[in-house]
Amino acid sequence: MHCKIFLSFLLLSLFITTCLASERKRSKQRPGGLSQEKPADETIRELFRDPDVSRPAKRQIQSQRDSTSSRRRIRKIKPLAYKSQVVSGVMYYVRTRVTDRDSYQIWWIKIYEQSWNDYVKVVNVTGPQDEDEEVAYF
């Protein structure tokens, strides 16, 4: 009899421990919110020196520009500021200045990076945006 009670107690403790552990794990994996906007730093500039970022970013912006500006080739994308979000890796929301021959526009570029396995991808772009607006979730 005592043995049965003890066994039930043991099983119950085991169950509770397992539940708590998996809950902790889940909350760690839950994606965080967006950080404060920070000026572009070396991490972000380095991201934009990577052709795996700059080429698809240019291509995606070029294809979304209106017919007037899409005739002019993009010369440069300069990161200005960014926010980040932890999602088993990092999602960067970068405010950039996109320059062509005779004008520029502000475009937001969303980049997903898993630094531990060297994976980086341009997820989306949106623009042109207002000059002074903080980059936001999109």
Ligand SMILES: *[C@@H]1O[C@H](CO)[C@@H](O)[C@H](O)[C@H]1NC(C)=O
């Ligand atoms: C990309 O961003 C645009 C503009 O916010 C949005 O309408 C579209 O659904 C997004 N596409 C993807 C694949 O997230």
